[in-house]
Amino acid sequence: MSIKFTQSCPTCGRRIDVRASLLGCTVACQHCGAEFTATACEESRMGRxxxxxxxxxxxxxxxxxxxxxxxxxxxxxxxx
CATH class of the missing domain: 1.20.5 (Single alpha-helices involved in coiled-coils or other helix-helix interfaces)
Structure with missing residues (x-):
């Protein structure tokens, strides 16, 4: 069983589960297809x-x- 974290898509805002092994990698949202870098730190995105x-x-x-x-x-x- 892999460890996962939840991240909001920066484009559509939907929450998606991302495997921890993909941290720092480019991933695509299953809902809208937007690509972004997987990060576990919500504060860094919410602070701006x-x-x-x-x-x-x-x-x-x-x-x-x-x-x-x-x-x-x-x-x-x-x-x-």
């Missing part, structure tokens, strides 16, 4: 204030990923 510009940047990234994902589906349907 998010500006409107930071939030808009996160939204733009999420929209681009969603658009890219939808285009992959469209291209798969069109392919001969």
């Amino acid at each position: 204030e998010q500006t409107n510009e930071d939030l808009l940047d996160r939204v733009e990234k999420a929209l681009r990923r969603a658009e890219e994902a939808s285009m992959v589906g469209v291209n798969a349907e069109i392919a001969p």
Whole structure:
């Protein structure tokens, strides 16, 4: 049984379980697909204030990923 910790996705905010062996590694959220570095210290993320510009940047990234994902589906349907 592996040791896990819970971390919030910096993009969608959902809480995910991350194996302790992945600390410091880039992981992807199972819900939105956003990639981020796994850290066990919530205080380091909560201590910094998010500006409107930071939030808009996160939204733009999420929209681009969603658009890219939808285009992959469209291209798969069109392919001969």
